[in-house]
Amino acid sequence: MNIYNELKNKNNKALSKAITLAESTLENDQRFISNLLSKFPEKQNTIRIGVTGIPGVGKSSFIEKFGQTFINQGKSVAVLAIDPSSEKTSGSILGDKSRMEKLSLEKNAFIRPSANNGVLGGVSNKTRDCILLCEAAGYDIIIIETVGVGQSETTVSKLVDIMLLLTITGAGDQLQAIKRGIIELAHLIIVTKDDGDNQMKAKQTLIEFRNIISINPPVDEIWLPKVLKCSSINNNGIDEINTIVNQFNNIARREDSFIKKRKKQEIFWLKKVLKDELGNKKYSKLKESKKLEDIIKNIISGKDDLFNIIQEY
Numbered sequence: 001m002n003i004y005n006e007l008k009n010k011n012n013k014a015l016s017k018a019i020t021l022a023e024s025t026l027e028n029d030q031r032f033i034s035n036l037l038s039k040f041p042e043k044q045n046t047i048r049i050g051v052t053g054i055p056g057v058g059k060s061s062f063i064e065k066f067g068q069t070f071i072n073q074g075k076s077v078a079v080l081a082i083d084p085s086s087e088k089t090s091g092s093i094l095g096d097k098s099r100m101e102k103l104s105l106e107k108n109a110f111i112r113p114s115a116n117n118g119v120l121g122g123v124s125n126k127t128r129d130c131i132l133l134c135e136a137a138g139y140d141i142i143i144i145e146t147v148g149v150g151q152s153e154t155t156v157s158k159l160v161d162i163m164l165l166l167t168i169t170g171a172g173d174q175l176q177a178i179k180r181g182i183i184e185l186a187h188l189i190i191v192t193k194d195d196g197d198n199q200m201k202a203k204q205t206l207i208e209f210r211n212i213i214s215i216n217p218p219v220d221e222i223w224l225p226k227v228l229k230c231s232s233i234n235n236n237g238i239d240e241i242n243t244i245v246n247q248f249n250n251i252a253r254r255e256d257s258f259i260k261k262r263k264k265q266e267i268f269w270l271k272k273v274l275k276d277e278l279g280n281k282k283y284s285k286l287k288e289s290k291k292l293e294d295i296i297k298n299i300i301s302g303k304d305d306l307f308n309i310i311q312e313y
Contacts, residue, residue: 012110021033194237
């Protein structure tokens with residue numbers, strides 16, 4: 001299989017194969033993916049969406065209905081669902097695809113569950129490569145479903161254009177459960193399961209969160225966070241959320257915030273990978289000698305390759 005040509009033809013089997021190679025720890029696989037990605041210019045016409053929330057909040061059910069709204073608009077949707085890994089066996093259930101059965105049957109949808117392999121930040125250390133591969137395969141909307149909220153979950157915000165925080169009624173102390181840092185990063189807070197006997201509680205939770213975010217600073221300097229409620233069962237509120245996400249995307253592009261943010265994210269991620277791969281000591285030496293900034297510039301401009309830099313140092 002010529003993965004490059006098949007990706008250009010939006011072959012999902014080739015995309016799955018490429019993601020498997022990207023997640024591999026083998027040197028040859030890493031070199032292959034590095035070379036493959038260098039052939040695809042990074043796309044700026046996509047939307048990267050992070051979806052986070054405590055376990056049981058209904059992330060998979062929401063994403064299935066939310067993804068369908070984009071499909072209905074003629075767009076293609078890729079979902080990268082990050083599952084937690086067992087500390088004992090390093091295994092993961094990877095059951096998100098089975099929980100998004102209808103969306104997975106759509107011709108213009110791709111769902112890929114991946115293990116986080118114990119990596120902090122709510123995403124795996126290969127998630128950025130997987131995003132780029134999905135975009136190379138022609139997907140318009142990339143949704144990253146994180147493992148579940150925690151203080152380390154904020155790393156996902158360094159990968160996406162917009163963050164959606166899902167919450168639920170009766171989850172105890174909301175601020176303690178989801179951590180203030182996540183609230184301050186969320187562009188949109190969504191109270192789920194607004195159906196049946198839970199509707200009054202959902203309305204009350206919505207009011208509570210609107211009070212909480214009223215004292216928060218704008219997100220990305222261009223956006224005041226919003227709070228909505230929805231029901232994946234009744235499909236209520238999902239279209240409105242889609243509208244707001246598209247509204248945010250239009251404003252970000254008009255204000256040039258979109259490109260600036262992606263550039264910052266790319267620099268952050270390159271530095272993170274270099275630090276993880278080279279270790280603190282080598283990374284610190286590069287930083288102190290001021291070589292690091294030149295390395296980053298050369299990688300971004302295409303003069304050098306991240307994989308080659310890691311091998312060299």
